[in-house]
Amino acid sequence: MYAQMVKSTGKGVILREEMSPEERAFQDRIDAGEKIEPKDWMPAGYRKTLIRQIGQHAHSEIVGQLPEGNWITRAPTLERKAILLAKVQDEAGHGLYLYCAAETLGISRDEMTEMLLDGRMKYSSIFNYPTLTWADMGAVGWLVDGAAIMNQVPLQRTSFGPYARAMIRICKEESFHQRQGFDIMMTMARGTDAQRAMAQDALNRFWYPSLMMFGPSDKDSVHSAQSMAWRIKMNTNDELRQKFVDQTVPQAEYLGLTVPDDSLSWNEDKGGYDFAEPDWDEFFEVISGNGPCNADRLAARTKAWDDGAWVREGLLAHAEKKRARERAAQ
Amino acid sequence: MADGPDQSPALLEFLLRMGDNTLILGHRVSEWCGKAPVLEEDIALANIALDLIGQTRMWLGLAAEVQGEILGEVQGDRKSADDLAFLRDAWQFRNVLLCEIPNGDFGQTLMRQFLFDAWHDCQLRQLAGSADDRVAAIAAKAAKEVTYHLDRSSGTVIGLGDGSPESHARMQTALDHLYPYVGELFLSDPVDDALSAAGIAPDPGALRPAYDATLTRVLGEATLVIPQASRARGGGRDGRMHTEHLGHLLTSMQWLQRAYPGATW
Numbered sequence: 001m002y003a004q005m006v007k008s009t010g011k012g013v014i015l016r017e018e019m020s021p022e023e024r025a026f027q028d029r030i031d032a033g034e035k036i037e038p039k040d041w042m043p044a045g046y047r048k049t050l051i052r053q054i055g056q057h058a059h060s061e062i063v064g065q066l067p068e069g070n071w072i073t074r075a076p077t078l079e080r081k082a083i084l085l086a087k088v089q090d091e092a093g094h095g096l097y098l099y100c101a102a103e104t105l106g107i108s109r110d111e112m113t114e115m116l117l118d119g120r121m122k123y124s125s126i127f128n129y130p131t132l133t134w135a136d137m138g139a140v141g142w143l144v145d146g147a148a149i150m151n152q153v154p155l156q157r158t159s160f161g162p163y164a165r166a167m168i169r170i171c172k173e174e175s176f177h178q179r180q181g182f183d184i185m186m187t188m189a190r191g192t193d194a195q196r197a198m199a200q201d202a203l204n205r206f207w208y209p210s211l212m213m214f215g216p217s218d219k220d221s222v223h224s225a226q227s228m229a230w231r232i233k234m235n236t237n238d239e240l241r242q243k244f245v246d247q248t249v250p251q252a253e254y255l256g257l258t259v260p261d262d263s264l265s266w267n268e269d270k271g272g273y274d275f276a277e278p279d280w281d282e283f284f285e286v287i288s289g290n291g292p293c294n295a296d297r298l299a300a301r302t303k304a305w306d307d308g309a310w311v312r313e314g315l316l317a318h319a320e321k322k323r324a325r326e327r328a329a330q
Numbered sequence: 331m332a333d334g335p336d337q338s339p340a341l342l343e344f345l346l347r348m349g350d351n352t353l354i355l356g357h358r359v360s361e362w363c364g365k366a367p368v369l370e371e372d373i374a375l376a377n378i379a380l381d382l383i384g385q386t387r388m389w390l391g392l393a394a395e396v397q398g399e400i401l402g403e404v405q406g407d408r409k410s411a412d413d414l415a416f417l418r419d420a421w422q423f424r425n426v427l428l429c430e431i432p433n434g435d436f437g438q439t440l441m442r443q444f445l446f447d448a449w450h451d452c453q454l455r456q457l458a459g460s461a462d463d464r465v466a467a468i469a470a471k472a473a474k475e476v477t478y479h480l481d482r483s484s485g486t487v488i489g490l491g492d493g494s495p496e497s498h499a500r501m502q503t504a505l506d507h508l509y510p511y512v513g514e515l516f517l518s519d520p521v522d523d524a525l526s527a528a529g530i531a532p533d534p535g536a537l538r539p540a541y542d543a544t545l546t547r548v549l550g551e552a553t554l555v556i557p558q559a560s561r562a563r564g565g566g567r568d569g570r571m572h573t574e575h576l577g578h579l580l581t582s583m584q585w586l587q588r589a590y591p592g593a594t595w
Contacts, residue, residue: 065364065372072360076586076595077412078353078390081360082383088363089376096369109369134586134595192593300365308367311436311490314497318489 002060002124002148004215004287006053006233007223014226030231035161038104046230050160051105052121053232058098059116059123061091063297067131068140076134083180084137090173097169101162117302125283128291129209135188135195139202141181143210143248149174150244151214154234163232182251189255196256203252204260208278214241216280246272340524341462342396343424344531346414347567349389350425353415354576355446356382357583358433367436374482378443381475388468390414416587420576427566428511430576434504437490437497441504444483448544449515451480452537461529484548491552498553505549506557513562516541 016024023043029036036042065088072088075081099109115121126144131137152174155167188199214237218224227233252259261276285291360379366372390411398408428446433439454476457469490497518526518534525531549556565571586595 062364062369069363069365072363073357073582074585076416076593078383078387078415079412080595082380082387085360085363085376085380085383089373089380092364092369092373092376096373099369187595191595192590194590195593304365304367308371308436310494310496310500311367311371314490314493314500315486317494317497318492321492 002057002064002213004056004122004124004213006049006056006227013222013229027229030159030229034159035164036159037161045226046232047105049227049230050163050232051102051107053227054098054102054105054163055107055112055115055121056123058095058102058112059121060127061095061098063116063123063127063301065091066297066300067127067129067293068137070131071134071137074134075137080137080184087141087177087180090177094166094170094173097166098163101160101166104162113305117298117305119289119298122287123297124213125286125291126209126213127297128286128293129205130293132205133198133202135185135198135202136206138181138184138188138199139206141177141179142185142251143181143203143206144213145174145178145181146248147210147213147244149178150240150247151235157231157234159231185255185257189257199255200257203257207260208282211241211245211275211278212280212283212286214238214244216283242272245275249273337524337528337530338396338400340521341465341530342393342400343521344525345389345393345396345465346424347426349386349393349411349414350423351429351446351450352382352389353386354423354425354579355429355443356380356386357579358429358431359439359443361433362436362439371436375439378479378482381472381479385468385472385475386415387411388471392464392468412587416584420572420580421569423566423572423576423580424569425566426511426514427563427573428508428514430566430573430579431508431511432575434507435500437500438504438507440483440486440490441501442508443479444487444548445508445512445545447476447480447483448541448548449512449537450476451544452540453532456532456537460531465530480544484544487548487554488552491549491554501552502554505554509557510560510563513559514564514567517562517564517567519568 014023016027019027022041026036026042026046036046068084068088068091072081072084075084099112102112103109112121116123126147131140149171152167152171156164156171158164158167185199185202188195216237218237224233224236228236249259249264263274263276265274266272267274286294289295356379359375359382362372362375363379364372366375394409394411394414397403397414403409428442431438431442433442451473454469454473458466458473460466460469487501491501492498516534516538522531522534526533545556566573586593
């Protein structure tokens with residue numbers, strides 16, 4: 001769930017009678033559950049909104065490597081190190097599928113990277129929080145990947161073919177990620193006093209930022225309504241957040257950890273938990289660049305991009321030389 | 331194994347050399363995670379690090395077993411691969427110095443990888459026929475991975491060496507910096523003599539012709555000049571004198587195990 005507050009381009013859902021014949025035919029295909037493929041006609045707004053959404057998702061995978069990459073060199077055992085490496089590698093792979101899916105819409109990976117680095121494109125707010133102890137590797141897998149799965153499972157049925165197919169591959173790996181996170185939490189929760197304290201501290205710090213991952217309530221959002229009509233957003237933010245809380249609270253109980261919310265209680269009538277909203281002022285601060293790690297994350301990505309320029313240019317120069325030699329030999 | 335002098339202490343030393351090489355180099359490569367020049371390289375480097383850490387688990391796992399046999403430890407008291415990785419100090423490590431040299435730029439990382447892979451590939455092919463079945467089994471598995479590592483690092487060294495003027499200059503600088511550490515891969519001592527006599531491991535010097543042939547071919551295609559051989563910088567594989575870099579690497583790698591002794595992770 002790495003796309004938050006993606007704005008569609010219009011002012012709201014276009015009424016059927018206002019649609020052009022092409023738009024009407026397009027909407028009919030979506031309503032019939034057909035997949036839209038890159039070469040098919042699509043409204044400009046659909047294309048733009050998808051580029052924003054898939055691009056943001058891809059960037060989140062790439063920036064999301066950093067908080068976990070932060071612990072690869074300090075992983076406590078060889079097995080944990082290998083699992084964490086494999087997980088972070090998967091995330092880079094997810095970024096790759098998603099950039100490829102976005103490229104089918106007529107934008108290049110390099111353009112999207114530049115838009116990330118100059119602030120025109122965003123990534124998920126969650127990756128602007130620091131990973132301070134090893135238990136955070138557990139919390140990130142359990143809560144952050146858990147929240148991501150809530151959103152990504154329905155997106156396997158999204159209307160844009162390349163995006164839906166990328167999500168199918170991603171979801172398979174994400175569930176492994178969540179399990180490994182929960183396994184770290186379980187080991188910590190059953191470990192020494194210090195490990196239990198670390199696990200609780202990680203839950204305390206990651207609980208509300210995880211709830212923020214779904215974005216603020218969008219039941220009145222015109223952008224969300226249009227995205228839902230286009231089937232590039234499948235559920236409201238509140239529905240997904242509720243589902244996440246209902247799934248996660250019993251897991252926390254099983255671990256013997258306390259969710260940092262005094263108001264948390266089971267509501268028999270709605271068949272779900274009542275819970276406290278995160279601090280949305282903090283959320284808006286984080287997405288506007290003022291979170292705990294925004295500057296560090298972007299600086300790390302910018303440095304990787306700038307330091308790598310000579311490598312990209314060198315490999316390109318080699319490829320050109322090779323082609324020239326092949327032409328000369330013909 | 332055939333009857334003869336007890337090779338266990340030499341075998342232990344040898345296994346530490348193999349496992350420490352892959353542990354320390356795998357650690358170095360993993361430092362790139364999320365920071366490589368292109369996404370495909372990020373994925374490839376993580377993959378190589380992952381293979382090396384996997385090989386470490388096998389080599390150090392066997393080392394722990396052999397150490398237990400030497401010390402006559404009962405099963406429950408035996409050390410694990412993790413104990414060896416996380417609870418030894420710098421002077422007890424047996425990796426060649428090449429593996430602990432810091433990453434530098436991407437060119438230096440890839441050159442280090444190529445110089446190591448070219449040796450690792452020859453070494454593992456020989457070890458796959460080891461008189462010790464356990465060694466042969468690990469080597470056969472690792473050799474498949476390392477063939478790919480060598481293929482990839484050769485390709486990148488060629489691409490960057492025979493690339494732009496800047497990439498060429500950077501690759502030559504990397505080669506000049508790292509080449510003095512190559513010689514250590516081929517030094518031998520009584521440990522090697524004993525294992526080579528028992529058919530467990532090849533004589534290091536015997537691998538040099540094949541290694542030099544790979545270097546000449548790849549670096550030639552990369553339009554890079556192999557520096558004049560200087561005195562080999564050694565001291566890693568016998569633990570006599572590591573670089574100052576190793577201690578810093580261990581400081582981060584071993585932090586949790588040292589800070590919370592006895593915890594299970």
